[in-house]
Amino acid sequence: MPDLKETAMPKTDTSQPDFPLLDLAAFAAADASGKAKIAAEVDRICVETGFLAVTGHGVPQQVIDAIWAKARGFFDLAPEVKHRVGPVPGAPYGYLGPGTEALAKSRGEDTPPDLKESFNGGPLSIPPGETDPDALAFCYAPTPWPDMPGFRAAWCAYYTEMEALAVRIMEVFAVALNLPQDHFTPFIDTPISALRALNYPAQDSAPKENQLRAGAHTDYGSLTILLPEPGSRGLEILTPEGDWRGVPPIDGAFVINIGDLMTLWTAGRWTSTLHRVVTPPDWATKRRMSLAFFHQPNWHAKITPLSGAATKPVTSGPYLMSKFAAANG
């Protein structure tokens, strides 16, 4: 494992001097020792919280603008129109309306449903030869597309960018773990990632006890690439000290965090941090949107600790399916 000594790391300029940044363009341009230095800092952050902001990502602004416009347009449709693209039973894609999901239930906590709605889409193609019935019925279920010109094209363009970005981040993760840069490739070459557009509507009545915009949870997979609506607030992470801390809006950056499978892969070295979405007092009258790309290894990928510790492997697809069922049961 890398040595954990403090290294210089760029910080956000003004709003939140403490929030760590990973500049992917700087990583790509660095020589081996520069890469090792950046990777050591990523390792340190992943040990602590696994949350950081990514700049230098190269995702074209017009791809981001287009999906924001289509997501907003979709959520502004009448409820009965949105429900026309509700999920096929047992599948996670399409429109999940208010009252459908309580993320805290994925950890066995019984809370009221999250104050949100979402649109969800899965992998853009099915790997040739895939016959596993659960894989076909769950993660390779078709996405029910809304009848809105340009929605599908904008969605798929953003999904494609996120898939490529996740590969670059997983390469940094490999170096951060002192592994060859392409170590994770065989596990993530047919990923079963999902993209979710989230809308947290303005709240016109008081929430129930323990009801949040998103209940406290960890993400399930390898990596989440989150884009909160610019300037928006409400996402909080649990610090190692046990305090909830707001993630600041950071212009031009994605917020990334690792999920449960990365913790398992690193034998507990990296933290899949609890996070939630609250409603700051000045946000109750305002909607908030976000785009979350949940990067998930191949359906059949068997995740065992890199340390070689003898534990029963966790298979990526069935693990994801069981967590989704718990949160949506």
Ligand SMILES: O=C(O)CCC(=O)C(=O)O
């Ligand atoms: O909307 C957000 O900022 C975070 C949502 C989230 O953590 C999730 O859906 O897993």
Ligand SMILES: [Fe+2]
């Ligand atoms: Fe999350």
